[in-house]
Structures are given as structure tokens and as C-alpha cells.
Amino acid sequence: MKTAAAVVVDSYAWIEIFIGSVQGEKAMEAIQKAEEAYTPDIVLAEIARKYMREGAKENLIQQRLKTIEETTEVTPIDTQTAIESAKCHLQLTEKAKKENLTAPSLFDAIILATAKTLNAKLITGDQHFKGLNQTLWIGET
Numbered sequence: 001m002k003t004a005a006a007v008v009v010d011s012y013a014w015i016e017i018f019i020g021s022v023q024g025e026k027a028m029e030a031i032q033k034a035e036e037a038y039t040p041d042i043v044l045a046e047i048a049r050k051y052m053r054e055g056a057k058e059n060l061i062q063q064r065l066k067t068i069e070e071t072t073e074v075t076p077i078d079t080q081t082a083i084e085s086a087k088c089h090l091q092l093t094e095k096a097k098k099e100n101l102t103a104p105s106l107f108d109a110i111i112l113a114t115a116k117t118l119n120a121k122l123i124t125g126d127q128h129f130k131g132l133n134q135t136l137w138i139g140e141t
Contacts, residue, residue: 004030004034006120006121008118010122016138036118038120040077085106085110104128112129123138
């Protein structure tokens with residue numbers, strides 16, 4: 001796996017890290033090798049929603065979100081990211097249609113936009129991002 005100066009960590013990668021999977025190990029290695037590591041703020045909400053839906057205890061969710069905050073810089077949505085998100089959503093929607101994937105979420109677009117605005121690689125295994133220049137792929141090939 002190539003080393004990137006800056007990385008953005010998506011929900012997929014964080015979930016794999018918390019599971020302790022091979023993909024999670026690849027993600028953590030990429031975070032540790034990067035000069036800068038970021039997590040979009042919406043990833044915190046996405047992860048909290050997933051664990052809450054699965055019945056996880058609130059203190060476990062808080063611990064995991066704290067791990068994200070301690071490991072990476074949490075980035076907010078600003079004007080530049082919002083505009084880039086709109087462009088990314090169009091790009092991802094077109095890609096999803098061509099590849100017969102489900103429609104991407106606005107979360108996906110914001111995560112990709114964050115990577116683009118920070119000139120960073122996106123650590124992910126989400127099919128919506130597979131093959132994009134910004135992607136540092138940890139998913140199954």
C-alpha cells in the first residue's frame with residue numbers, strides 16, 4: 001500500500017478498524033504512515049447511527065468516537081467542502097449508474113469532497129469510491 005502525505009478516513013475504514021479485520025489493519029497502517037489524518041465530522045454521526053441501530057451501549061459509542069477524535073483531526077463542512085460535495089455527488093451518482101451500484105448518499109459525497117479539498121487520499125473499502133484517483137483502497141479486490 002502506498003503512503004499518502006494526508007489521508008481522510010471514511011466510516012467503512014473506521015468500522016473495519018473497530019472490528020479488527022485485515023482491512024482495518026490496512027487502514028490503521030495508512031493512518032499511522034500518513035503525515036496528516038482527517039475524519040469528516042459527519043463520519044462521527046454515521047458511526048454513532050450504525051452502532052445505535054445495532055443496539056450498542058452509548059458508552060461504547062462514545063469510546064469509539066473519542067478514539068476517532070484522538071487519532072485524526074475531525075474536519076467540519078465549510079463552504080468550499082459544501083460546493084465540492086455537490087460536484088462529488090453528481091460524480092458518484094454517475095459512477096453508481098454505470099457500475100449498477102446503489103445511489104450514493106450525501107455522506108459519501110461529503111467524505112469524497114473532504115479528501116479532494118484537503119488534497120488527501122481517502123481510506124475506504126466502499127464500492128462507491130473504488131477506482132477513483134483519491135482512493136486508497138482497503139476493500140476486497
